[in-house]
Amino acid sequence: MLLTEFCTRLPELRRRLKDGDRVLVEQAVLAARDGKPVDAKVSQLLGPGVQLTEVYGPSTGVNGAFLCPTGKCGRVVYRRAGDELPVCPLFERDLRFVADG
Ligand SMILES: [Zn+2]
Structure with a gap:
C-alpha cells in the first residue's frame, strides 16, 4: 500500500527534499489527510525501486x-x-x- 510506504518514509523525505519537491511532499500529505488519491504524486516522490529505510519486524518479547x-x-x-x-x-x-x- 503506497500510503504505508509514504508514511514510513515521510520523515526521511522531509529531511532530504528541498524547495519545490518539499512543497509536493506537503501537498501530498494534505491530500492524503483529506482522503484524496495521492498515488501518482507519491510514486513520483518515492521514486522507483527505493528500499524502505526502516524495516520493523516482530522482535522477541513483543506481544x-x-x-x-x-x-x-x-x-x-x-x-x-x-x-x-x-x-x-x-x-x-x-x-x-x-x-x-
Ligand atoms: Zn501512518
Missing part, C-alpha cells in the same frame, strides 16, 4: 503492534524496548497499541 488510529495508513510498527512511542507522521497521530489475540 502486539502499533497501528495508525485513522485506519487509512497501513503502517504497522513493532516497538522494541527503549524505542520511543511511534507516531504516524502522515496524520500526526500517536499510533494505537493493539495486543495480539
